[in-house]
Amino acid sequence: MPEITSTYDADPSDEQISKWQKEQDELRERHETRDRLDFDPENLQEIKYVAGVDLSFPPGDEENAVACLVVLSMPDLKIVYKQFLETKLYLPYIPGFLAFREVEPLLELIKELKINQPEFYPQVILVDGNGLLHPRQFGIASHLGVLSDLPTIGIAKTFLRIPGELDSVSEIKNEYKKVLKKKGDYMNLIGTGSGTTYGCALRTSDNATNPVFVSQGHRISLQTSIKVVLALCPQYRIPEPIRAADLESRAYVRAQDAMLK
DNA sequence: GCGACAG
DNA sequence: ATCTTGTCGC
Numbered sequence: 001m002p003e004i005t006s007t008y009d010a011d012p013s014d015e016q017i018s019k020w021q022k023e024q025d026e027l028r029e030r031h032e033t034r035d036r037l038d039f040d041p042e043n044l045q046e047i048k049y050v051a052g053v054d055l056s057f058p059p060g061d062e063e064n065a066v067a068c069l070v071v072l073s074m075p076d077l078k079i080v081y082k083q084f085l086e087t088k089l090y091l092p093y094i095p096g097f098l099a100f101r102e103v104e105p106l107l108e109l110i111k112e113l114k115i116n117q118p119e120f121y122p123q124v125i126l127v128d129g130n131g132l133l134h135p136r137q138f139g140i141a142s143h144l145g146v147l148s149d150l151p152t153i154g155i156a157k158t159f160l161r162i163p164g165e166l167d168s169v170s171e172i173k174n175e176y177k178k179v180l181k182k183k184g185d186y187m188n189l190i191g192t193g194s195g196t197t198y199g200c201a202l203r204t205s206d207n208a209t210n211p212v213f214v215s216q217g218h219r220i221s222l223q224t225s226i227k228v229v230l231a232l233c234p235q236y237r238i239p240e241p242i243r244a245a246d247l248e249s250r251a252y253v254r255a256q257d258a259m260l261k
Numbered sequence: 262g263c264g265a266c267a268g
Numbered sequence: 269a270t271c272t273t274g275t276c277g278c
Contacts, residue, residue, distance in 0.1 A: 055268080059270055093269070095266040102268075129267045139267065160267045169265090207277085213267085268269050 012094060020097050024138040030146045031138065036219040037151055038123055044231050047074045051122035052241025053106045053144070056249035058257060063089050066256070067105035068249035069113060070241060071120045077232070077240045081120040084252050085109055095160070096135050099143035110148050124151040124220065124228060126241045133189065133199035133215035135162050145218020152217025153225045154199070155242055159213055165191030166198065176201040180211055184230055188222075189213070202226055208237035 012020075039046035050072055055065045064086070071081035087105040094101070106127075114121055130139035131154030141154030161169055166189055176187045180203040189198045199215030200222065214229055216222050232239040238246070 055269080057269055062269075065269090093266095093268055095268085098268055134267080141267095154267085156267050158267065161265075 020100055021136060024136045027143065027146050028136065028138045031142050032219045033132070033216050033221065035221050035224050041224040041227065044227060047123050049080070049120055049122045050074060050232065050241055051125040052245040053109070053125060054128045054242060054245035054249050055102055056253045058253055062092060065089055066249050066252045067109055068245045068252065069106070069109035070244045070248055071122055072241050072244065077234065079244055081113065081117055082248055083109055083112060084249065098129055099140040103140060103143050103147065106144055107147055122150070124153060126153050126155055126232070126239055127217060128155060128242055130154040130156045130160055130213065131215040131217035133160060133213060139215070141215065141217030151219040153220060153229060154215040154217050155229065155239055156213040162191065162198065164193050165196070167192070176211055182206055186226060197222065200226065202229060204229065204233040204239070205237045210237065212237060
């Protein structure tokens with residue numbers, strides 16, 4: 001049984017932080033950044049099912065979440081499976097450590113899908129948050145990918161600064177505002193210290209001027225991630241699987257509230 | 262001391 | 269993450 005080492009309200013101790021950092025560093029050794037897929041990256045027609053995951057919360061409630069997993073069929077992007085998990089979270093949101101707060105219920109939903117509806121087991125999962133684009137190159141998308149052994153792509157709606165590597169948020173912002181003119185345009189995010197490509201800012205719609213921040217989660221290259229994400233944005237800035245998981249989990253929370261539960 | 266800070 | 273109001277475009 002996992003030991004509870006921190007209460008919800010308390011700030012995490014330095015010991016807890018180093019413990020989490022060590023766990024991220026260890027799990028990162030199992031992190032694969034090349035394509036290991038069951039479809040041909042040159043032929044996305046081979047993708048049948050793609051999943052999205054997200055969590056929603058009742059207004060003003062940081063602890064009682066609803067986790068959601070949706071599976072969409074390709075290329076029509078219709079929901080063929082959705083499942084929810086009401087869950088209590090025992091940690092606050094701490095930038096850099098999102099996975100320790102949210103990954104467990106998501107793993108549970110993946111496990112349940114594999115047992116109950118294996119025919120819908122996805123070939124790739126899109127995760128709300130970062131993968132490689134992270135201070136220790138191991139965000140929630142990587143974390144979920146390694147622990148589930150599934151290909152994952154990280155999709156962040158806002159940019160996460162990486163100290164010493166991607167420091168100047170305003171410069172990066174100015175640059176991509178200038179460069180990203182139309183859907184499909186992207187700008188790699190390269191660390192100034194190491195030269196590492198952490199991910200990219202990708203414009204996913206002609207209408208939305210703001211990009212999304214795409215980074216490798218697990219078992220997929222950045223180039224393939226970009227192609228997959230673009231195929232999943234026929235209309236909106238947010239890729240359809242994430243958008244569907246977000247809308248469904250929010251609707252679930254609203255329904256909960258209506259029952260005065 | 263202050264700002265920054267995936268979700 | 270969540271709330272909120274209006275505004276613009278199809």
